[in-house]
Amino acid sequence: xxxxxxxxxxxxxxxxxxxxxxxxxxxxxxxxxxxxxxxxxxxxxxxxxxxxxxxxxxxxxxxxxxxxxxxxxxxxxxxxxxxxxxxxxxxxxxxxxxxxxxxxxxxxxxxxxxxxxxxxxxxxxxxxxxxxxxxxxxxxxxxxxxxxxxxxxxxxxxxxxxxxxxxxxxxxxxxxxxxxxxxxxxxxxxxxxxxxxxxxxxxxxxxxxxxxxxxxxxxxxxxxxxxxxxxxxxxxx
Amino acid sequence: xxxxxxxxxxxxxxxxxxxxxxxxxxxxxxxxxxxxxxxxxxxxxxxxxxxxxxxxxxxxxxxxxxxxxxxxxxxxxxxxxxxxxxxxxxxxxxxxxxxxxxxxxxxxxxxxxxxxxxxxxxxxxxxxxxxxxxxxxxxxxxxxxxxxxxxxxxxxxxxxxxxxxxxxxxxxxxxxxxxxxxxxxxxxxxxxxxxxxxxxxxxxxxxxxxxxxxxxxxxxxxxxxxxxxxxxxxxxxxxxxxxxxxxxxxxxxxxxxxxxxxxxxxxxxxxxxxxxxxxxxxxxxxxxxxxxxxxxxxxxxxxxxxxxxxxxxxxxxxxxxxxxxxxxxxxxxxxxxxxxxxxxxxxxxxxxxxxxxxxxxxxxxxxxxxxxxxxxxxxxxxxxxxxxxxxxxxxxxxxxxxxxxxxxxxxxxxxxxxxxxxxxxxxxxxxxxxxxxxxxxxxxxxxxxxxxxxxxxxxxxxxxxxxxxxxxxxxxxxxxxxxxxxxxxxxxxxxxxxxxxxxxxxxxxxxxxxxxxxxxxx
Numbered sequence: 001x002x003x004x005x006x007x008x009x010x011x012x013x014x015x016x017x018x019x020x021x022x023x024x025x026x027x028x029x030x031x032x033x034x035x036x037x038x039x040x041x042x043x044x045x046x047x048x049x050x051x052x053x054x055x056x057x058x059x060x061x062x063x064x065x066x067x068x069x070x071x072x073x074x075x076x077x078x079x080x081x082x083x084x085x086x087x088x089x090x091x092x093x094x095x096x097x098x099x100x101x102x103x104x105x106x107x108x109x110x111x112x113x114x115x116x117x118x119x120x121x122x123x124x125x126x127x128x129x130x131x132x133x134x135x136x137x138x139x140x141x142x143x144x145x146x147x148x149x150x151x152x153x154x155x156x157x158x159x160x161x162x163x164x165x166x167x168x169x170x171x172x173x174x175x176x177x178x179x180x181x182x183x184x185x186x187x188x189x190x191x192x193x194x195x196x197x198x199x200x201x202x203x204x205x206x207x208x209x210x211x212x213x214x215x216x217x218x219x220x221x222x223x224x225x226x227x228x229x230x231x232x233x234x235x236x237x
Numbered sequence: 238x239x240x241x242x243x244x245x246x247x248x249x250x251x252x253x254x255x256x257x258x259x260x261x262x263x264x265x266x267x268x269x270x271x272x273x274x275x276x277x278x279x280x281x282x283x284x285x286x287x288x289x290x291x292x293x294x295x296x297x298x299x300x301x302x303x304x305x306x307x308x309x310x311x312x313x314x315x316x317x318x319x320x321x322x323x324x325x326x327x328x329x330x331x332x333x334x335x336x337x338x339x340x341x342x343x344x345x346x347x348x349x350x351x352x353x354x355x356x357x358x359x360x361x362x363x364x365x366x367x368x369x370x371x372x373x374x375x376x377x378x379x380x381x382x383x384x385x386x387x388x389x390x391x392x393x394x395x396x397x398x399x400x401x402x403x404x405x406x407x408x409x410x411x412x413x414x415x416x417x418x419x420x421x422x423x424x425x426x427x428x429x430x431x432x433x434x435x436x437x438x439x440x441x442x443x444x445x446x447x448x449x450x451x452x453x454x455x456x457x458x459x460x461x462x463x464x465x466x467x468x469x470x471x472x473x474x475x476x477x478x479x480x481x482x483x484x485x486x487x488x489x490x491x492x493x494x495x496x497x498x499x500x501x502x503x504x505x506x507x508x509x510x511x512x513x514x515x516x517x518x519x520x521x522x523x524x525x526x527x528x529x530x531x532x533x534x535x536x537x538x539x540x541x542x543x544x545x546x547x548x549x550x551x552x553x554x555x556x557x558x559x560x561x562x563x564x565x566x567x568x569x570x571x572x573x574x575x576x577x578x579x580x581x582x583x584x585x586x587x588x589x590x591x592x593x594x595x596x597x598x599x600x601x602x603x604x605x606x607x608x609x610x611x612x613x614x615x616x617x618x619x620x621x622x623x624x625x626x627x628x629x630x631x632x633x634x635x636x637x638x639x640x641x642x643x644x645x646x647x648x649x650x651x652x653x654x655x656x657x658x659x660x661x662x663x664x665x666x667x668x669x670x671x672x673x674x675x676x677x678x679x680x681x682x683x684x685x686x687x688x689x690x691x692x693x694x695x696x697x698x699x700x701x702x703x704x705x706x707x708x709x710x711x712x713x714x715x716x717x718x719x720x721x722x723x724x725x726x727x728x729x730x731x732x733x734x735x736x737x738x739x740x741x742x743x744x745x746x747x748x749x750x751x752x753x754x755x756x757x758x759x
Contacts, residue, residue: 046724
């Protein structure tokens with residue numbers, strides 16, 4: 001665990017010294033800020049439910065940029081050799097890298113707390129859905145980052161990592177659309193259960209459902225496992 | 238070659254038993270898990286199979302300790318990554334499958350917007366056939382929030398019962414599907430409830446409305462409420478002042494059939510009567526008519542009797558049931574019109590969600606000091622402590638508290654039960670034979686215009702009484718849940734401040750920090 005924490009620290013430092021990270025965060029905040037302002041003007045409702053949906057879509061677009069570097073960069077520059085010869089296990093590397101990206105994401109989320117604070121000032125929003133909304137955003141982002149990590153651990157090309165991650169996320173995001181045309185059937189249910197959009201929905205309403213939490217945790221666990229295997233496969237070669 | 242032979246030779250009886258147990262455990266565990274997956278509950282026999290599987294697995298491990306220790310590491314090494322991933326997927330799939338079946342929800346909205354009331358859950362539990370919900374709502378634009386509310390509500394019903402299927406159709410975005418479903422053009426903002434060929438439409442979105450619609454669509458027979466007629470009772474056709482038209486149509490919304498009942502034309506109360514309403518008979522009820530009603534009550538009838546001041550009391554319907562109707566007018570000096578005000582209802586299933594109601598021109602109705610044997614009389618509503626029962630009712634007399642007037646609180650409504658005193662829904666079979674009688678010292682509260690006044694609970698009281706009398710406890714008032722009004726009115730300066738902070742200051746601040754970092758590193 002200590003090794004993983006050291007890697008996490010290293011990763012966090014590299015985030016906060018990289019201009020790309022700041023640009024990504026600024027982009028995220030501009031888009032969310034504008035959408036927050038526009039929906040507040042339009043609906044005149046003291047709720048972050050609309051913002052959560054918008055933020056989630058924005059996240060879908062930018063999170064590949066947050067994770068594409070993680071392993072691919074080490075592969076490209078060859079520093080991966082150093083990592084592999086050092087006395088850390090693959091799992092420690094992956095967990096450390098993942099926690100690093102998660103830390104950066106949480107920092108970004110903290111900056112979005114301005115929106116609920118503004119709402120609390122100008123209106124009387126229901127605090128419960130804000131709390132669950134942020135929990136949902138945290139789990140959703142953690143899921144996105146995990147998918148991005150898998151993509152990054154499979155290639156040394158950052159663009160490929162980003163595009164691959166984006167494709168998978170988009171598919172998982174809208175997978176329920178196939179089934180939403182007709183009535184509720186078995187398969188539309190299965191697809192709905194796989195859809196990150198639908199899993200995120202409850203959180204935005206103010207409801208924490210154990211099914212959604214289990215889903216996101218399973219997704220994260222599975223992706224971390226895949227990343228570890230991908231890294232080990234490199235080593236074996 | 239020689240090693241395999243040696244291996245064969247080494248197999249002892251103990252090993253053979255071990256191998257057999259190993260296979261048995263695999264089969265048992267698999268069968269047990271599939272069984273469990275097929276049914277939602279873990280039955281005792283299911284437990285037994287799983288337990289036997291686990292026991293034989295343990296026995297196998299003990300008996301074949303050596304062989305297992307030999308092969309396990311090699312086995313793990315040889316399992317390739319693909320198989321491992323598939324295995325993990327299967328495990329996670331199974332975990333999620335279990336999670337789907339045994340889940341909990343924590344509703345953190347202030348009003349518990351996403352939790353169904355116990356009444357609705359009871360109704361959904363009792364569903365025999367499939368119920369199809371179709372919402373026609375716009376999911377984009379200004380009225381989108383109503384669409385989302387509809388979808389959330391339908392999903393809750395769907396989650397609570399497998400019998401409920403739902404879909405939402407946006408008639409603006411997807412007119413083809415809407416027309417195909419409706420067989421013609423269809424307006425937004427309505428929800429269809431279909432079951433067994435019957436269809437109910439909900440226009441006002443809410444749990445009460447949807448649950449009632451489901452009840453209506455799934456219950457073949459309408460219960461019949463008879464309104465006594467011919468003794469100067471309130472008119473159920475009229476919506477003018479004093480008419481019970483609105484109350485009647487309200488009952489029809491609850492899926493009751495309503496009808497007038499003229500006692501002169503019948504020998505006894507019709508068998509299909511679920512409830513008899515006697516709404517303020519001005520002229521008094523003749524003895525023979527009273528006999529018919531009394532006989533009905535004695536045989537387990539259900540009746541609401543509303544007796545207004547200055548009208549003759551049908552004694553045969555109240556005396557034997559331990560109810561005393563006062564010859565007075567309950568006067569509350571705090572109300573400019575002197576109306577009796579109930580600020581806190583007595584606790585009963587009919588009144589538990591009610592708060593304030595007016596009983597415009599009311600007389601007192603109280604339980605007798607000693608009720609007849611086997612009869613329970615409970616108060617439902619009482620006037621306030623400052624009110625009194627005015628007894629000088631002749632014209633011209635000034636209304637003031639005299640020595641002869643009884644001081645408040647005075648009873649305004651009582652409920653009488655005989656037979657099974659309990660009124661829980663589970664006991665409907667037994668309760669069928671029990672008498673239920675509600676006596677209210679006023680009928681104005683159930684007539685126009687008071688029945689339509691928002692903000693007081695008089696109307697709800699009336700509908701709750703009928704629903705309870707008709708043993709439709711599930712329909713008894715589900716308090717409506719509307720999202721709180723979270724409107725924000727932004728002033729020009731506030732609006733500018735929000736725009737500048739969220740879109741400019743903070744993002745640009747982050748960007749500048751990035752530039753600073755880059756500058757430093759350079």
